[in-house]
Amino acid sequence: MRRNDRTGFFDWSLTWALAFILAASSLVLVAGDAAPDRVPSLVTWTPETIVAASSGDAFRGMLLAKRCDHCHGSEGFSPVTSTPNLAGISALAIWKQLEDFRAHKRRSRAMEPIAESLSARDVEDVVSYYAKLPIYPDPQDNRVFPQGQPSSSRAALASRLVTFGDGDRGIPPCQACHGPVAYKIGVPSLANQNGDYVLDELEGFASGTRANDINQPMRIIAALLSEDERHALAEYYGAGLGLQPAGSTAKK
Amino acid sequence: MNWRKVRTFLFTVLALCLIPATRYYQVDEPLLRFLRGSLHVDPLSLHLSGEFVENNLGTELHADGSVTVRMIAEQYLFVPHCILVPAGVPINLRITSADAVHSLSFEGTEYAVKTLPGTISKAELMFSKAGKYKTVCREFCGPGHYAMRSELKVVPRDQFPALRPEERGNCAAQ
Numbered sequence A: 001m002r003r004n005d006r007t008g009f010f011d012w013s014l015t016w017a018l019a020f021i022l023a024a025s026s027l028v029l030v031a032g033d034a035a036p037d038r039v040p041s042l043v044t045w046t047p048e049t050i051v052a053a054s055s056g057d058a059f060r061g062m063l064l065a066k067r068c069d070h071c072h073g074s075e076g077f078s079p080v081t082s083t084p085n086l087a088g089i090s091a092l093a094i095w096k097q098l099e100d101f102r103a104h105k106r107r108s109r110a111m112e113p114i115a116e117s118l119s120a121r122d123v124e125d126v127v128s129y130y131a132k133l134p135i136y137p138d139p140q141d142n143r144v145f146p147q148g149q150p151s152s153s154r155a156a157l158a159s160r161l162v163t164f165g166d167g168d169r170g171i172p173p174c175q176a177c178h179g180p181v182a183y184k185i186g187v188p189s190l191a192n193q194n195g196d197y198v199l200d201e202l203e204g205f206a207s208g209t210r211a212n213d214i215n216q217p218m219r220i221i222a223a224l225l226s227e228d229e230r231h232a233l234a235e236y237y238g239a240g241l242g243l244q245p246a247g248s249t250a251k252k
Numbered sequence B: 001m002n003w004r005k006v007r008t009f010l011f012t013v014l015a016l017c018l019i020p021a022t023r024y025y026q027v028d029e030p031l032l033r034f035l036r037g038s039l040h041v042d043p044l045s046l047h048l049s050g051e052f053v054e055n056n057l058g059t060e061l062h063a064d065g066s067v068t069v070r071m072i073a074e075q076y077l078f079v080p081h082c083i084l085v086p087a088g089v090p091i092n093l094r095i096t097s098a099d100a101v102h103s104l105s106f107e108g109t110e111y112a113v114k115t116l117p118g119t120i121s122k123a124e125l126m127f128s129k130a131g132k133y134k135t136v137c138r139e140f141c142g143p144g145h146y147a148m149r150s151e152l153k154v155v156p157r158d159q160f161p162a163l164r165p166e167e168r169g170n171c172a173a174q
């Protein structure tokens, strides 16, 4: 009788020992992962992503875009300088932004709920519509682009950064990623973008309130630019100077 | 003394000894690589997981005083843009590329480290003099190549900030 009791006791102690070890090791593993990875965006530019993001149905997108007209304009040119123009911007670039709004990787009180209400297919369709919109002026719509011309010294300051960057400070030329010289994948053209929006984004990147750029290029660049340079660049793009041939304003 | 009691005790001690082992793995250890089913880093998803996620870039200070520096080279920037390291300490550099072939060189030194997408380039560096070193890309990587420059700041050993294990040093930390 006593012997049996003892056997039972030992079996339990083994079970408890095992349970304790499991609990302890999982605690250690959790403690080891104390700092969670900071992930700027869930998007990766795999071939599958690129195919999905660039194969939307533009006609269906046109119908969906009725919801966006109010803020982004019926022809993709916004009536407010702080809201982005979407006309003619690469489908991949706006697709990524919508995905980031959906995943709350880019914060915006206006856009997060709207993007969340779109399905994956809706996003593909609506971006393919905006990417196909022409960017030439139309007297019929209420666009505010382009905005006023900056003084020639301001334009020259911005133009130098757009065309050559600043090698000493390690600022690459904007046009090497944003076009027209070259486009890095998923980078929006700025040539027909509103000035106040460009400024807001540059300030967001510099302060870290916008931090959805993969591998941090814009956070680094915006932080290297001075306040004055950020304003000059916003005026340059807002005035439509980015639509002129590269470098044409650099010498003035 | 019952043999089963002894066995339980020994088993518990052995198992407890294994717990610390779960902490000390390196991402590129063969076993882990095998478990991940891949022989190299995926240049397209460096930002999602693994060694090169944002908060793991920069200078890691080890308990023995040596440091590991992790960087990404991309068109047309080195990330992080400014690296802070202590002088006279062996530096274990680990760099990968997110796109093209780049080459990280430190002006005024003989060091140059070529980096390709999909692989980790490792190098042992040591800077005996404190000061600022320009880092320059020496491999043509596209139209923004000539502006692909950043900075390495070497500070005397006693001025290097004491970092907690999850912290990574950069110029702003000083």
Ligand SMILES: [Cu+2]
Residues within 6 Å of the ligand: B074, B075, B076, B101, B102, B103, B137, B138, B139, B140, B141, B145, B148
């Ligand atoms: Cu390079």
